Amino acid sequence: MDVSKAIKDRRSIKNYKSKDVPLKDILECIDAAHYAPSSGNLQNWKFIIIKDHETKQKLAENCLEQLWMCEAPALIVICSDRDCIESYYEQHKNIFSIQNCALAAQNFMLRAHSLKLGTCFVSGFSKMQIKRILKIDEGVEPEAIITLGYPSEKPISKRHHIETCTFFETYGNRRADKSLFPLSKHVKSVKNLFSKFKKN
Ligand SMILES: Cc1cc2nc3c(=O)[nH]c(=O)nc-3n(C[C@H](O)[C@H](O)[C@H](O)COP(=O)(O)O)c2cc1C
Structure with a gap:
């Protein structure tokens, strides 16, 4: 798919078909994500694939009760190894962590769109709760959750001039x-x- 078309056609999807997403497609998206630029090329991102319904439910509840997230066949939690960033860029560890993961997330979402998959970026959550649910190590922070599945809606684009x-x-x-x-x-x-x- 043409890059410009992928960028302009992608929309945040919150309604999904129950059809499962093949692992090979999820891995395609992660592969695209890990080609994103990163500060010092540290590639500090980690991706957790969640398909278990109970875990999805707990995550959705901790994302300000956004229960629509459970409908997505997979959730991908993008984490940042902040300790890794800190050893190179002490002062900038938080901002670089977030920026690197955001760029990876956009690559992920565009590749997903090119595979006819829908996504939505969610970051309104308590990091502590997400870390507890997913047993995330100290020094590693969840930065975003991407919902992933086949869309059952076609939202329109709203952009300023x-x-x-x-x-x-x-x-x-x-x-x-x-x-x-x-x-x-x-x-x-x-x-x-x-x-x-x-x-x-
Ligand atoms: C940092 C960030 C946080 C977001 N958090 C949420 C969220 O918690 N729930 C949600 O439904 N959408 C969330 N979104 C998606 C935005 O609402 C969406 O990108 C925006 O409305 C534009 O729509 P579009 O992606 O279809 O172009 C988030 C997007 C970003 C970039």
């Missing part, structure tokens, strides 16, 4: 060249946008 999040040279500056706007007309030809911008 790129004008609202794009500035030129300094924060807040949208005054480049009025003819550039709306910026979305350049999305398929980013080269034109920049050649025009350089002239001003």
Whole structure:
């Protein structure tokens, strides 16, 4: 699947068919995840595959009672080995841990989408409870739970216009060249946008 199509078509899925996900597809997604960039290439991520219903129930209850998560045939808990990061980047261990795992999660979700699987990123949980349920070692933190399964819904995309999040040279500056706007007309030809911008 084309990368742009995968990025734009992926949606968070919260309704799943009961059909199981083959292990080989889960491993494909983990493989994609572990190709993500990471600080110092430390690759500090760990992936726990959860299929047991009782464990899924306990995790969902500890994710602010989001019981819809149990419907997904698999949950993937992405953990960060923070001790590993700390030995290289003491001050930045928390932020690098989260950033590395977030990038891995996005790779995971895009690969899943390309395999016609749905996902949803969930991180509203008590780390202590998740660690207890999954017997996660000291020095390792759960950073995200990804629900995984075949979608039984097709949510629509809601995105702001790129004008609202794009500035030129300094924060807040949208005054480049009025003819550039709306910026979305350049999305398929980013080269034109920049050649025009350089002239001003
Ligand atoms: C850090 C983070 C935490 C999230 N936590 C939850 C969550 O707890 N429950 C949920 O249903 N969706 C969660 N989501 C998914 C977002 O709600 C979803 O990505 C957003 O609404 C945009 O929808 P889309 O993914 O379909 O484009 C989370 C996403 C991120 C990035």
